[in-house]
Amino acid sequence: MTQEPVALAAAFASFAELWSPRIVTVVNDYDVRIAKVEGEHVWHVHDHTDEFFLVVEGELHIALREAGGERTVVLPAGSVFTVPRGTEHKPSAPVRTAILLLEPTGTSTVGDRHDEVPDHVDATTGHALT
């Protein structure tokens, strides 16, 4: 199979759903996924994997429940953050935001344990780009 570069702008333009990641490329047994987000995701935890976020556009907030208490990190466009495995977290975005994620193939968007998943959050291991 011949691979071609993927323009992220075109990839983002190819879908409208929020909190519903698309897989743009696979690196060994990891997915690079992109998602459009706005509003609140759900508290969840990945017990066995870190999760990487890069903000392409907008602003992502990630609430974290750490040993020292709860805090929220703010990621403006062009910033990156890794949520450590085992850390409960809840992403949210005050405005329409475009993010790129990296995590092992098969990782669920709502983790291994989570609060009740609201209708606007897609519980998925990622969708193919179409």
Place this chain on the structure above:
Amino acid sequence: MTQEPVALAAAFASFAELWSPRIVTVVNDYDVRIAKVEGEHVWHVHDHTDEFFLVVEGELHIALREAGGERTVVLPAGSVFTVPRGTEHKPSAPVRTAILLLEPTGTSTVGDRHDEVPDHVDATTGHALT
């Protein structure tokens, strides 16, 4: 250790060396690295791992030696590409370019097999951000 977000613009501003990746964050046993590049890298191959490229600014070319012959993929800013493991490749950039890379921790910039490494190419497994 409390993690904080990293602004890529500040991270890029913190070093000047070309073809000399800095590790901005670690995701499980993978590094997210950034590099400033211009001119030609060296033909090399990673026998055991794919390598992911995201172009933050500028334009990256990646020459590939595939079963069907040699070709060059062109990645404008905002595009991504994964070089499959075992594929000889040579990145180059016609202008000053900023890239983000993803590969397993310990992966050498010149792969497992490579042409003679020119002086302007840093053979490294990545440097810490300072």
